[in-house]
Amino acid sequence: MVQLNSILKVTDKTCVVLVQCIKILGVSSKKKIAFLGDVILVSVQWINLRKFALLKPRLQVRYLKGTIHRGLVIRTKINFIRGSGFWIKFDENVTILVTRAVVPVSNRVYGPVLRELCMRWPSLGCVSSCII
Numbered sequence: 001m002v003q004l005n006s007i008l009k010v011t012d013k014t015c016v017v018l019v020q021c022i023k024i025l026g027v028s029s030k031k032k033i034a035f036l037g038d039v040i041l042v043s044v045q046w047i048n049l050r051k052f053a054l055l056k057p058r059l060q061v062r063y064l065k066g067t068i069h070r071g072l073v074i075r076t077k078i079n080f081i082r083g084s085g086f087w088i089k090f091d092e093n094v095t096i097l098v099t100r101a102v103v104p105v106s107n108r109v110y111g112p113v114l115r116e117l118c119m120r121w122p123s124l125g126c127v128s129s130c131i132i
Contacts, residue, residue, distance in 0.1 A: 001078040002034040002093055007045065008071070012096045012127075013106035015051035015063055016044050019071060019095060034073050036080055037117050039102060042071040042095065071095035072102060072124070074113055088114065088132075096124075 002008065002021050010016045019042035024034045034040050044067050052060060075094040079087045097105040102121050109128040118125030125131060 001076055002038075002040060002073055002095075003032065006093065008042070008073075008093045008095045010071075010096065011074075011094050011110040012104060013108040013110075014097055015048045015055060016046075016069075016097065017048050018046040019043060019069070020045050021071075022068065025070070035078070036073055036076055036114065037120060038073050039098065040071050040073060040095065041068060042097075043068050069097045069105075070100065070102075072098045072104075072117075072121075074109070074117060074124075075111070080114070082116075 004021055006021045008019050010019055021040050022043050023041040024031045025039045025041060044063060044065050047063060047065060073095050075090040077090060077093055079089050081087055096109055099105060103123045104127050107127055112130045112132045113124060113128040115131055118131055
């Protein structure tokens with residue numbers, strides 16, 4: 001469960017470490033809470049300077065602090081109930097940076113990704129390292 005102004009971790013290969021939720025995108029414009037698989041608008045709050053130094057100059061401008069991107073929520077602290085009755089709960093709220101077509105910006109996603117999300121967006125399943 002992600003609300004406005006929530007701080008989330010980013011677990012992809014970009015140099016971004018922490019982002020802040022600005023807006024929840026979806027069918028209704030009055031939606032105030034994002035769950036697993038929702039697309040949100042995020043602002044970069046903190047970057048990894050070691051990875052940032054290795055980026056090409058044209059990409060460094062894209063990931064500066066304060067830039068706005070779209071993010072896909074892939075892990076939350078709130079319980080997720082599968083169709084078979086299993087409950088899944090993660091330790092932290094995590095997002096990845098995506099494009100308008102919900103394709104990951106980077107070519108690697110660290111940590112587990114739910115099978116339901118990979119079925120909804122096949123491009124996410126291609127770049128994830130662990131599917132549960």
